[in-house]
Amino acid sequence: MIKKFVPYLKEFKKQVLLMPVFMLLEVAGEMILPLLIAGIIDKGINGGGGLPVIMPYSIGMIVLAFVSLGCGILSSKNSAVATQGFGRNLRKALFEKVQTFSFNDNDRFSSASLITRLTNDVRTIQGMVGMAVRMVLRTPVQMIASLVICLTMNAKLTIILGVALPIMALFVVKIMKKAHALFKAQQTAIDGLNNAVQENLIAIRVVKAFVREDYERGKFKKANDDLRDASMNAAFHIMKVFPVMTLILQAATIAVYYWGAFDIRDGAMLTGELTAYVGYISRVLMSVFMVSQSLNQVTRAAACATRIIEVLDSDPDIKDGTATELPEAKGRIEFKNVSFKYRTGTGDAVLHDVSLTIEPGEFVAFMGGTGTGKSTLVNLIPRFYDVNDGQILIDGMDVRDYPIEELRSRIGMVLQKNVLFSGTIRENILWGKPDATEEELRQAARDAQAEEFILATPDGYDTFLEQGGVNVSGGQKQRLCIARAMLRHPSILILDDSTSPVDTMTEAAIRESFHKNLKDTTVVIIAQRISSVETADKIVIVDDDHIAAVGTHEELLKTSPIYQEIYQSQQEGGAMPNG
Numbered sequence: 001m002i003k004k005f006v007p008y009l010k011e012f013k014k015q016v017l018l019m020p021v022f023m024l025l026e027v028a029g030e031m032i033l034p035l036l037i038a039g040i041i042d043k044g045i046n047g048g049g050g051l052p053v054i055m056p057y058s059i060g061m062i063v064l065a066f067v068s069l070g071c072g073i074l075s076s077k078n079s080a081v082a083t084q085g086f087g088r089n090l091r092k093a094l095f096e097k098v099q100t101f102s103f104n105d106n107d108r109f110s111s112a113s114l115i116t117r118l119t120n121d122v123r124t125i126q127g128m129v130g131m132a133v134r135m136v137l138r139t140p141v142q143m144i145a146s147l148v149i150c151l152t153m154n155a156k157l158t159i160i161l162g163v164a165l166p167i168m169a170l171f172v173v174k175i176m177k178k179a180h181a182l183f184k185a186q187q188t189a190i191d192g193l194n195n196a197v198q199e200n201l202i203a204i205r206v207v208k209a210f211v212r213e214d215y216e217r218g219k220f221k222k223a224n225d226d227l228r229d230a231s232m233n234a235a236f237h238i239m240k241v242f243p244v245m246t247l248i249l250q251a252a253t254i255a256v257y258y259w260g261a262f263d264i265r266d267g268a269m270l271t272g273e274l275t276a277y278v279g280y281i282s283r284v285l286m287s288v289f290m291v292s293q294s295l296n297q298v299t300r301a302a303a304c305a306t307r308i309i310e311v312l313d314s315d316p317d318i319k320d321g322t323a324t325e326l327p328e329a330k331g332r333i334e335f336k337n338v339s340f341k342y343r344t345g346t347g348d349a350v351l352h353d354v355s356l357t358i359e360p361g362e363f364v365a366f367m368g369g370t371g372t373g374k375s376t377l378v379n380l381i382p383r384f385y386d387v388n389d390g391q392i393l394i395d396g397m398d399v400r401d402y403p404i405e406e407l408r409s410r411i412g413m414v415l416q417k418n419v420l421f422s423g424t425i426r427e428n429i430l431w432g433k434p435d436a437t438e439e440e441l442r443q444a445a446r447d448a449q450a451e452e453f454i455l456a457t458p459d460g461y462d463t464f465l466e467q468g469g470v471n472v473s474g475g476q477k478q479r480l481c482i483a484r485a486m487l488r489h490p491s492i493l494i495l496d497d498s499t500s501p502v503d504t505m506t507e508a509a510i511r512e513s514f515h516k517n518l519k520d521t522t523v524v525i526i527a528q529r530i531s532s533v534e535t536a537d538k539i540v541i542v543d544d545d546h547i548a549a550v551g552t553h554e555e556l557l558k559t560s561p562i563y564q565e566i567y568q569s570q571q572e573g574g575a576m577p578n579g
């Protein structure tokens with residue numbers, strides 16, 4: 001698992017090497033300090049050396065303290081550079097991976113979970129990288145060095161440590177074992193809170209429309225309280241360590257002083273030495289706690305690492321085609337015995353053995369009840385998903401053979417659930433073709449019947465759209481999306497239910513500009529109104545998982561019961577669709 005993360009740390013080799021060096025120097029400084037104190041007591045005070053002896057020791061202590069501090073700062077600095085850089089690299093890699101995700105991958109990882117992985121999980125691992133160096137180097141070094149010094153100073157007294165250490169270790173292990181579960185519960189509670197907030201913010205308009213603020217408030221309160229309880233449980237539990245640790249530490253100190261006093265009486269040890277000895281013994285005992293804490297951190301980070309690796313290792317299921325000789329872009333689409341089912345769905349085929357040919361320049365309309373698979377059908381054309389069986393050909397070549405960029409550049413698409421981005425209207429339309437001229441831009445806006453309302457906005461094309469395009473109406477948003485797709489001059493233009501929120505007059509005008517300005521473009525629309533499809537070269541009726549009928553308006557009126565039914569219902573009930 002660790003191997004997976006090494007590449008993101010590679011560019012910080014220097015820091016990774018320097019950090020432990022400075023840290024060891026810092027520890028060394030700290031380890032020598034008690035010895036100097038012992039010198040002051042034994043040689044300066046008790047030995048009667050007085051100030052001349054105490055002075056050099058004191059100066060030594062000050063110098064040592066500063067050196068230790070300096071090394072500590074340098075070690076922290078190197079550590080910060082390495083861990084922050086590591087986090088940055090990891091986030092970059094994750095983000096780039098997510099960009100390669102197919103719709104299938106996006107169905108699999110929810111966006112809430114991806115956000116947590118990219119932020120919270122990375123931060124936890126980052127913390128662990130810093131901590132790991134501490135655990136692997138500092139704590140054990142400090143512990144072993146202290147132990148060795150204790151043994152050389154007074155082997156007999158070290159027996160006390162032999163008793164205190166196992167008791168301490170046993171106790172800490174017991175506490176930490178339970179703490180792991182509590183920390184995990186805390187992490188889950190954080191996820192819960194994130195989910196509650198995110199869902200609320202994404203759907204804030206719906207929440208307000210249904211006046212569900214109270215319910216949402218309750219939901220948030222619960223998640224928030226859960227987090228507080230879980231965090232408190234974990235914190236209280238961990239805090240139990242401190243009194244017990246202090247108790248053991250004090251008991252060990254008393255024991256050392258008690259038996260040490262005999263050694264001092266017998267002249268086997270000096271007072272200052274005993275003081276230093278107590279310092280070292282408490283360091284050994286503290287290390288046990290530090291190690292356990294680090295281990296705890298590592299287990300927490302391991303959970304996050306698994307989640308991150310899951311993303312990094314996911315193999316995007318849509319891969320670039322390798323064809324180098326591409327057919328001329330004409331706009332011919334052919335479905336050959338296509339079957340498809342969603343991986344995350346119920347397991348039922350959404351499309352079963354669908355065959356259909358659309359000729360270049362044709363205007364083809366799909367109709368059918370909701371959930372019959374119309375969107376699914378058109379989403380297969382730019383390979384948002386891949387077919388399970390059969391083949392889709394564009395201009396005679398399988399879509400899976402096209403380099404994806406080339407394939408998608410031939411297709412202009414207005415999705416059923418479309419979005420605009422924060423930025424000006426101009427920037428949003430230019431998404432379709434970043435290098436378009438002003439005239440091309442305006443032509444696309446005119447063709448999509450969008451220019452009139454754009455010019456009516458305060459800043460025209462430079463009017464700023466908020467995130468998600470919330471400050472334009474549904475119909476205006478769709479028209480901007482259509483302009484964005486038309487600007488590409490694609491050989492195939494697909495509009496998934498894009499004109500439903502647009503009034504019939506405007507829709508007719510859009511259709512008219514298709515006829516006039518996109519004569520050679522194959523236009524595929526999904527629509528609900530008979531008026532939208534009447535003039536189509538072909539109307540395709542989708543039912544359940546198959547194509548029930550194909551024909552012109554006149555033909556279908558004679559032959560297709562479904563089409564007749566739709567027609568009847570819209571004749572009687574006015575122009576409103578009922579799906």
Ligand SMILES: Nc1ncnc2c1ncn2[C@@H]1O[C@H](COP(=O)(O)OP(=O)(O)OP(=O)(O)O)[C@@H](O)[C@H]1O
Binds near residue numbers: 343345368371372375
């Ligand atoms: N991302 C998805 N994951 C799993 N199942 C899906 C997904 N998208 C759609 N489905 C399912 O596939 C079926 C067809 O959906 P699709 O969106 O193609 O219908 P549609 O004909 O476009 O409907 P509408 O007219 O309401 O837009 C539905 O039963 C739907 O529940």
Ligand SMILES: [Mg+2]
Binds near residue numbers: 374375376416496497
């Ligand atoms: Mg749909």
